[in-house]
Amino acid sequence: MKLSTGIVRRVDELGRIVIPKEMRKSLNIDQKDPIEISIEGSSIILQKYENRCVFCGAIKPSIQYNGKLMCTKCLKEINKNLSK
Numbered sequence: 001m002k003l004s005t006g007i008v009r010r011v012d013e014l015g016r017i018v019i020p021k022e023m024r025k026s027l028n029i030d031q032k033d034p035i036e037i038s039i040e041g042s043s044i045i046l047q048k049y050e051n052r053c054v055f056c057g058a059i060k061p062s063i064q065y066n067g068k069l070m071c072t073k074c075l076k077e078i079n080k081n082l083s084k
């Protein structure tokens with residue numbers, strides 16, 4: 001979902017842009033929070049970086065395997081499907 005805000009900010013000499021306070025507040029972005037930067041077409045996407053399950057996207061997955069994270073729910077699902 002794209003929501004145009006009409007907010008225009010200028011990039012400073014170090015390439016920095018200030019994310020408006022209201023936006024940070026509504027998305028729960030705090031000081032020192034990691035932000036993941038990605039590109040989609042000609043857009044730059046900033047997302048709060050959170051460890052997520054690679055399968056369902058659940059936040060704070062508890063199982064790590066080969067550098068990938070997954071939640072216990074997905075692990076159970078996989079086990080169930082494998083034992084069929």
Ligand SMILES: [Zn+2]
Pocket residue numbers: 053054055056057058070071072073074075
């Ligand atoms: Zn999962």
